[in-house]
Amino acid sequence: xxxxxxxxxxxxxxxxxxxxxxxxxxxxxxxxxxxxxxxxxxxxxxxxxxxxxxxxxxxxxxxxxxxxxxxxxxxxxxxxxxxxxxxxxxxxxxxxxxxxxxxxxxxxxxxxxxxxxxxxxxxxxxxxxxxxxxxxxxxxxxxxxxxxxxxxxxxxx
Numbered sequence: 605x606x607x608x609x610x611x612x613x614x615x616x617x618x619x620x621x622x623x624x625x626x627x628x629x630x631x632x633x634x635x636x637x638x639x640x641x642x643x644x645x646x647x648x649x650x651x652x653x654x655x656x657x658x659x660x661x662x663x664x665x666x667x668x669x670x671x672x673x674x675x676x677x678x679x680x681x682x683x684x685x686x687x688x689x690x691x692x693x694x695x696x697x698x699x700x701x702x703x704x705x706x707x708x709x710x711x712x713x714x715x716x717x718x719x720x721x722x723x724x725x726x727x728x729x730x731x732x733x734x735x736x737x738x739x740x741x742x743x744x745x746x747x748x749x750x751x752x753x754x755x756x757x758x759x760x761x
Contacts, residue, residue, distance in 0.1 A: 645721030652690050654726070654743050654750050659694040663757045664730060667737045668695070679711040686714055710734045736760045
């Protein structure tokens with residue numbers, strides 16, 4: 605049996621590759637190193653908007669609703685894209701940003717394996733250890749607004 609994570613990651617990369625603009629063969633990408641502090645191509649406000657939109661998706665809220673009393677305030681691990689200077693809110697509460705060394709079982713871990721600063725496209729995944737839930741998607745800036753597309757989500761055995 606093939607691991608669901610492998611399928612989700614392959615699907616994610618297939619979508620990213622199919623979105624490549626055929627007219628422009630040069631793509632300037634940034635691969636996020638999770639151990640550093642800042643990204644540089646997205647302003648604080650943009651990152652806050654992106655994260656708030658991801659957190660508001662029905663797909664992510666599905667994993668919060670059954671445990672809402674116990675799972676709020678939401679906690680997220682800090683990385684290169686999610687820095688301590690961000691102010692993020694979900695479900696009427698401030699999100700707690702944690703260092704990876706102090707994460708707990710109910711902490712959400714975001715990763716951004718593909719970021720194209722020039723085209724303003726980000727691939728992301730969210731891992732929620734408590735539910736063994738994984739969400740994979742793409743964020744794009746369309747008509748000056750950030751749009752979230754969830755490629756897949758589910759419980760990983």
